[in-house]
Amino acid sequence: MEQLISFRFRRVSLRKLSAKDRREMKHGLTFISPWIIGFMAFTFLPMVATFIFTFLDMSITEGIYNPVRFMGLGNYKALFQDQTVWRVPSLRVVWTQEIVEDGIKKQIFSPQVKMDPPGAMWVTVVFGIYALPVGIFVPLALALLLNSRYLKAKSLFRTLFYMPYVVPFVAAVFLWGGILNPETGWANRFLMQLGVPKAALPQWANDVFWVYPTYIIMGIWGIGNAMLIMLAGLQNVPTELYDAAKVDGAGPMAIFFKITWPMISPVVFYNLILSVVGLFQYFLVPLVVNQGTGRPGGATFFYNLKLYKEFFTYQKISYGATMAWILFVVILIVTIILFGTARKWVYYAAESA
Amino acid sequence: MKKTLLVLAALLLATALLLPACAPKPKKVQIRWFVGLGTGTDANQVPVEQEVVADFNASQDKIELVLEVVPYESARDTLSTQIASGNGPDIVGPVGWEGTNAYRGQWLDLAPLIEETGYDINQFDPDLVAMQVTTDGQLGLPFAVFPAAVYYVPKMFDEAGLNYPPAKYGEKYVMPDGTEKPWDWNTLTEIAKLLTLDANGKNATEAGFDREAIVQVGYYPQWQDALHMAAFWGGVSADDYYDEDYNAIIPDAAKEAWTWYFNGMWGPQPFIPNASLAGSPEFSGGNVFNSGRAAMAITHFWYTCCLADFRDAGNEFQLAVLPANPKDGQVHGRVDADTFRIWKGTQHPKEAFEVLTYLVGPAVKKLAPVYGALPARPEYQQTFLEAKSAEYPFVTSWQPLLDGLAYPDVPSAEGWLPNMTQARDRIASFLDLISNDGTVDLEAQIEQLRQDLDVIFKK
Numbered sequence: 001m002e003q004l005i006s007f008r009f010r011r012v013s014l015r016k017l018s019a020k021d022r023r024e025m026k027h028g029l030t031f032i033s034p035w036i037i038g039f040m041a042f043t044f045l046p047m048v049a050t051f052i053f054t055f056l057d058m059s060i061t062e063g064i065y066n067p068v069r070f071m072g073l074g075n076y077k078a079l080f081q082d083q084t085v086w087r088v089p090s091l092r093v094v095w096t097q098e099i100v101e102d103g104i105k106k107q108i109f110s111p112q113v114k115m116d117p118p119g120a121m122w123v124t125v126v127f128g129i130y131a132l133p134v135g136i137f138v139p140l141a142l143a144l145l146l147n148s149r150y151l152k153a154k155s156l157f158r159t160l161f162y163m164p165y166v167v168p169f170v171a172a173v174f175l176w177g178g179i180l181n182p183e184t185g186w187a188n189r190f191l192m193q194l195g196v197p198k199a200a201l202p203q204w205a206n207d208v209f210w211v212y213p214t215y216i217i218m219g220i221w222g223i224g225n226a227m228l229i230m231l232a233g234l235q236n237v238p239t240e241l242y243d244a245a246k247v248d249g250a251g252p253m254a255i256f257f258k259i260t261w262p263m264i265s266p267v268v269f270y271n272l273i274l275s276v277v278g279l280f281q282y283f284l285v286p287l288v289v290n291q292g293t294g295r296p297g298g299a300t301f302f303y304n305l306k307l308y309k310e311f312f313t314y315q316k317i318s319y320g321a322t323m324a325w326i327l328f329v330v331i332l333i334v335t336i337i338l339f340g341t342a343r344k345w346v347y348y349a350a351e352s353a
Numbered sequence: 354m355k356k357t358l359l360v361l362a363a364l365l366l367a368t369a370l371l372l373p374a375c376a377p378k379p380k381k382v383q384i385r386w387f388v389g390l391g392t393g394t395d396a397n398q399v400p401v402e403q404e405v406v407a408d409f410n411a412s413q414d415k416i417e418l419v420l421e422v423v424p425y426e427s428a429r430d431t432l433s434t435q436i437a438s439g440n441g442p443d444i445v446g447p448v449g450w451e452g453t454n455a456y457r458g459q460w461l462d463l464a465p466l467i468e469e470t471g472y473d474i475n476q477f478d479p480d481l482v483a484m485q486v487t488t489d490g491q492l493g494l495p496f497a498v499f500p501a502a503v504y505y506v507p508k509m510f511d512e513a514g515l516n517y518p519p520a521k522y523g524e525k526y527v528m529p530d531g532t533e534k535p536w537d538w539n540t541l542t543e544i545a546k547l548l549t550l551d552a553n554g555k556n557a558t559e560a561g562f563d564r565e566a567i568v569q570v571g572y573y574p575q576w577q578d579a580l581h582m583a584a585f586w587g588g589v590s591a592d593d594y595y596d597e598d599y600n601a602i603i604p605d606a607a608k609e610a611w612t613w614y615f616n617g618m619w620g621p622q623p624f625i626p627n628a629s630l631a632g633s634p635e636f637s638g639g640n641v642f643n644s645g646r647a648a649m650a651i652t653h654f655w656y657t658c659c660l661a662d663f664r665d666a667g668n669e670f671q672l673a674v675l676p677a678n679p680k681d682g683q684v685h686g687r688v689d690a691d692t693f694r695i696w697k698g699t700q701h702p703k704e705a706f707e708v709l710t711y712l713v714g715p716a717v718k719k720l721a722p723v724y725g726a727l728p729a730r731p732e733y734q735q736t737f738l739e740a741k742s743a744e745y746p747f748v749t750s751w752q753p754l755l756d757g758l759a760y761p762d763v764p765s766a767e768g769w770l771p772n773m774t775q776a777r778d779r780i781a782s783f784l785d786l787i788s789n790d791g792t793v794d795l796e797a798q799i800e801q802l803r804q805d806l807d808v809i810f811k812k
């Protein structure tokens with residue numbers, strides 16, 4: 001591999017390769033060719049195709065009877081003007097209400113606070129504000145717990161916490177859908193046993209207030225992988241650092257913030273990047289739990305869900321492709337920003353050395 | 354020498370035997386039959402379809418019929434991709450109106466082929482032939498029809514001390530006190546409330562009824578969407594939702610139907626399960642009548658496909674006629690119709706038509722029972738009903754379903770809408786919302802739906 005990389009930088013010297021080097025290079029390329037072919041056929045070329053689609057007007061169901069038109073930047077313009085994507089969540093006061101009295105419509109003074117449904121991108125961002133901290137810190141907390149020397153039966157707990165991750169996520173979502181069913185679910189039955197009045201029972205995925213906690217609960221079910229990565233990071237922290245800190249009289253908080261956190265910050269950063277990418281691709285849960293309708297009040301109409309609907313349900317290939325490319329750009333920008341901030345809070349031992 | 358001659362003779366014999374096999378055969382025209390937009394993909398259905406294909410291929414030497422079965426979940430994507438790439442199948446089906454209209458403009462008008470080949474369409478009921486005519490022409494021939502009726506559980510009526518709903522159109526419903534009432538939506542509502550029970554055995558009209566602990570519901574619109582409900586209520590067809598300029602309209606009958614449905618779930622005396630209850634495991638995750646917890650359901654003949662759990666649990670159902678609209682006193686039914694379509698882009702329309710006439714002809718005998726479809730050809734109906742009676746021996750009469758054929762929705766409630774997939778998706782979201790949230794302002798939501806449809810229709 002090292003040799004292949006060096007070929008890239010010493011292109012001129014390729015001609016000077018010995019027969020043995022050439023033979024090895026051929027072998028290397030032969031072995032990697034299935035991946036190259038697969039990547040070209042199933043990733044690179046479709047990406048190029050979708051990029052071309054963004055400049056066309058393609059609707060797949062109209063098929064051969066609809067000649068494809070060149071749209072220029074029309075799809076991008078339509079997307080940036082699409083309020084269902086970009087509308088900022090806002091509250092407004094409606095002062096009057098229309099009523100019908102004796103068959104006559106009347107306006108009466110009846111102030112009400114109403115929320116305009118947010119655009120799909122904002123839904124994603126707002127959910128991220130709730131979900132990202134949970135997705136980062138809960139696995140970290142669990143990993144710290146499992147790494148504690150005071151905990152007995154560590155292997156058992158590690159297995160138990162990791163086990164849900166093995167369950168297919170769709171199955172887990174259905175399972176949780178049953179548990180959190182407002183009418184017959186175990187969660188509400190349990191709350192009723194605790195004395196919570198029926199009228200105060202959470203409506204879970206049917207309620208604007210509860211829907212994100214519902215999704216987060218479902219998400220926590222599958223944090224075993226993130227927890228395991230955090231645990232691996234924790235176990236790689238050299239013990240002599242802890243010993244030295246203790247000798248210096250450092251307390252648990254100081255040890256955590258001065259040693260543990262910096263040492264595992266690359267792992268946290270890695271999980272953060274994965275979580276952000278996962279957030280922008282969030283799709284399965286709202287599709288299964290709320291049937292992809294955006295209910296309640298548009299709070300679950302995530303960007304990727306809209307993308308799916310445009311592309312597959314409405315089969316508007318060009319618009320869907322445009323949404324996909326904009327999503328790619330957004331994720332790229334956010335990732336670059338995160339890498340920019342990483343210099344300030346992520347500790348790489350090799351760099352500091 | 355003798356040995357050499359023997360070898361040569363053997364070689365000559367072998368060559369003589371092989372030569373005819375190598376001779377060019379007359380090339381068969383390949384016709385692709387795509388299954389997946391509707392029924393036809395279940396494990397018990399595919400072998401029968403393969404048998405039909407084998408029968409057809411054995412019957413003649415000009416056409417080779419090839420079966421393509423695609424799972425329902427991915428069938429639209431697959432078909433769309435095939436059509437977009439100009440590689441669409443020759444025949445698609447069985448497919449209902451929704452699937453047909455999702456690909457409006459893609460189907461071949463059969464009228465010229467019927468005329469050219471002299472195919473006798475008089476062998477079908479003219480009304481059923483007319484059902485297959487759209488603005489794009491004669492898009493199909495009658496294959497299977499699915500009239501609707503009220504499915505009910507006699508045991509629940511007995512326990513509530515109620516008489517059964519009428520089995521003949523025009524008959525009245527007899528209340529427990531002996532008074533007669535017209536069999537309409539009001540009467541259905543009245544008895545559905547009495548059939549809705551909570552965990553303490555109280556019905557929805559009794560004081561102390563616990564709506565949070567419903568264990569049995571009086572009614573459920575089984576596998577009906579908002580358009581179907583409006584059609585059953587007031588004969589609203591898809592055409593009624595827009596005018597010639599594609600302005601969206603919500604017909605009054607649709608508003609009434611949806612209001613009735615909403616109040617049935619969220620009103621003071623609920624008798625329809627809301628989405629959370631209907632979707633719970635106790636209510637079979639949406640297949641509510643099959644759970645044995647619904648006293649009545651309006652649905653089609655195809656629903657007999659999916660009642661095995663219900664039957665195997667020792668439950669029994671009977672059939673009653675559809676209720677009338679209380680305003681106009683008319684019954685507004687619906688008849689689903691599945692058939693086969695020829696793709697407009699086929700390279701072999703004549704051969705495809707020959708296959709199509711086979712599928713709606715001799716193949717009906719094998720396909721209809723396995724599809725749970727009442728054959729459009731009267732000569733095959735009796736055999737089909739006998740098969741159904743063997744499957745559900747407790748059903749005393751299928752006549753209420755057969756009589757439902759007299760109440761078709763022409764034009765169909767599943768007819769074409771401008772920007773159809775998006776429009777139907779928006780309507781589905783509306784139904785999902787009002788089924789899940791009893792606090793919404795229904796009138797405002799209906800107006801919001803109209804406004805959104807207006808934008809969608811004009812896109």
